[in-house]
Amino acid sequence: MFDFLKPPVLSFQEYLALAGRATQNVVRRPFYGQDVLLQMDTIGVGSIPITILIGFFSGAVMALQMSRALAQYGASGEVGKITAITLVRELGPVLTALLVAGRNASGIASELGSMKVTEQIDAMRALGTDPIKKLVTPRLIALCIMLPLLTVLADFIGLFGGYMVGVPLLRLTTGAQYWMSSYQSLEFNDLGQGLLKPFVFAYIIASVGCFFGMRTTGGTQGVGRATTQAVVVASVWIFVIDIVMTRIFLWIAT
Amino acid sequence: MADECILRFENVSMHFDGDDAPALDRVSFNLMAGETIVLFGAAGAGKTVLLKLAVGLLRPVSGRILLFGRDVTELREQEWYAMRARAGILFQEGGLFDSMTIEENVSYPMLNQKLVEIAPEEVHRRVEEVLQFVGLPQTMDKFPSELSGGMRRRVGIARATVTHPKLLMYDSPTAGLDPITANRIIALLIKERELRNTASMIVTHRFQDGHMLATFRYNPQTDKVLEASPEQREKLHTRFFVMKDGRLVFEGTEEELDKSTDPYISKFTMQRV
Numbered sequence: 001m002f003d004f005l006k007p008p009v010l011s012f013q014e015y016l017a018l019a020g021r022a023t024q025n026v027v028r029r030p031f032y033g034q035d036v037l038l039q040m041d042t043i044g045v046g047s048i049p050i051t052i053l054i055g056f057f058s059g060a061v062m063a064l065q066m067s068r069a070l071a072q073y074g075a076s077g078e079v080g081k082i083t084a085i086t087l088v089r090e091l092g093p094v095l096t097a098l099l100v101a102g103r104n105a106s107g108i109a110s111e112l113g114s115m116k117v118t119e120q121i122d123a124m125r126a127l128g129t130d131p132i133k134k135l136v137t138p139r140l141i142a143l144c145i146m147l148p149l150l151t152v153l154a155d156f157i158g159l160f161g162g163y164m165v166g167v168p169l170l171r172l173t174t175g176a177q178y179w180m181s182s183y184q185s186l187e188f189n190d191l192g193q194g195l196l197k198p199f200v201f202a203y204i205i206a207s208v209g210c211f212f213g214m215r216t217t218g219g220t221q222g223v224g225r226a227t228t229q230a231v232v233v234a235s236v237w238i239f240v241i242d243i244v245m246t247r248i249f250l251w252i253a254t
Numbered sequence: 255m256a257d258e259c260i261l262r263f264e265n266v267s268m269h270f271d272g273d274d275a276p277a278l279d280r281v282s283f284n285l286m287a288g289e290t291i292v293l294f295g296a297a298g299a300g301k302t303v304l305l306k307l308a309v310g311l312l313r314p315v316s317g318r319i320l321l322f323g324r325d326v327t328e329l330r331e332q333e334w335y336a337m338r339a340r341a342g343i344l345f346q347e348g349g350l351f352d353s354m355t356i357e358e359n360v361s362y363p364m365l366n367q368k369l370v371e372i373a374p375e376e377v378h379r380r381v382e383e384v385l386q387f388v389g390l391p392q393t394m395d396k397f398p399s400e401l402s403g404g405m406r407r408r409v410g411i412a413r414a415t416v417t418h419p420k421l422l423m424y425d426s427p428t429a430g431l432d433p434i435t436a437n438r439i440i441a442l443l444i445k446e447r448e449l450r451n452t453a454s455m456i457v458t459h460r461f462q463d464g465h466m467l468a469t470f471r472y473n474p475q476t477d478k479v480l481e482a483s484p485e486q487r488e489k490l491h492t493r494f495f496v497m498k499d500g501r502l503v504f505e506g507t508e509e510e511l512d513k514s515t516d517p518y519i520s521k522f523t524m525q526r527v
């Protein structure tokens with residue numbers, strides 16, 4: 001009767017096994033430091049330009065939208081506060097994670113998928129290397145380090161975008177007040193979720209991308225399918241985990 | 255030939271989920287040190303599955319596999335990494351890492367296998383030596399995509415043999431290659447087999463490959479592969495296997511294979527030119 005549930009449950013079980021082994025390998029020898037650095041460069045440094053772009057425009061549009069709503073209450077001066085809270089708590093982590101998921105979950109899945117269908121993963125195993133240790137763990141570590149840093153960058157650039165709209169463009173407030181209210185509005189709880197969320201999202205993006213890459217079958221068409229699935233599944237899980245974490249942090253704050 | 259059994263299959267069966275028929279059906283054989291097995295079979299007969307089972311890339315559903323005298327049937331993946339250091343395998347498509355140079359590809363087993371301890375300064379020299387052996391000394395800095403199919407196959411052989419394993423398995427080393435390149439590759443396998451007395455298992459569709467392995471030997475004085483005399487042929491210890499639908503349907507010498515009247519088996523000898 002519930003046979004239709006078997007494939008997704010089995011897939012989830014396989015995902016947990018892969019993610020578990022990749023996580024265990026973080027503290028197990030041998031360590032592939034060079035591979036971690038290479039992935040940090042590819043995934044992290046490579047994502048900086050697009051992070052700056054998205055961060056700036058999300059901050060700017062947030063300030064633009066808020067300007068009208070705040071003006072109704074005569075609170076235009078609070079634009080820095082609203083932009084900072086929204087960016088640090090939600091928009092920064094989620095938008096950066098979605099961006100990195102689109103760029104890197106697909107990249108990871110297609111790279112590992114191509115290696116799988118051309119027998120390179122089997123060759124790696126046959127040559128005495130654990131592909132999870134050599135391929136999955138370095139990507140997991142690299143993303144978990146780089147995504148929080150990219151999020152901090154996106155937050156700051158977003159605040160700058162909000163400043164550009166709120167101060168020189170719409171003259172809602174003064175520069176000093178904008179930065180002061182932004183700074184004062186943020187609490188440790190906000191910073192906590194602003195940094196913890198990207199860490200968890202990074203884990204999801206790397207593990208989901210690697211999972212779909214490592215189970216690729218069916219030649220180049222299979223690689224395309226794995227890539228699409230990796231981006232869709234990682235994006236959905238980012239939203240699901242986001243609401244769960246937000247609820248937890250709100251509960252802690254009260 | 256030494257009496258040491260390198261690889262032993264005892265009633266090994268393999269079944270993939272979703273398939274009606276088994277991929278391998280109660281297969282048993284021994285591969286002794288210094289011996290060569292030539293494995294024929296139609297596509298999907300189970301040849302690649304057999305090779306992958308031998309090095310633990312797949313796990314059998316029943317039966318027992320002994321590698322270098324050790325029961326490896328239930329070996330954990332982590333334990334396999336040490337075992338695989340003693341066996342080299344050439345994959346059907348070469349299995350070269352396309353983002354690495356030829357030097358990095360060939361040095362990979364020396365730098366990544368736990369049991370292989372080679373000084374870093376020695377690695378480069380060994381890569382040069384083995385690429386010289388396969389006739390590709392000028393390809394060190396190239397990427398696999400810059401080489402022809404035959405050259406990639408030769409690099410695959412170089413990578414499989416660089417750590418001097420006692421067991422070598424080649425999955426269709428000549429598939430899709432012109433006869434000149436194919437003969438050159440088989441000559442390399444003969445050279446490797448005789449210089450290091452390795453046990454070899456070669457999956458092929460070409461009868462000529464098997465014939466060459468059974469009747470040619472390497473002459474170190476002239477560095478050439480020459481036809482062996484009838485007395486020398488006996489020392490080459492080459493046996494022929496034929497697989498059909500996951501089963502081993504023939505096991506014997508080239509002469510016995512030639513004499514077989516089975517319509518399926520004789521299809522492989524009919525390719526003789």
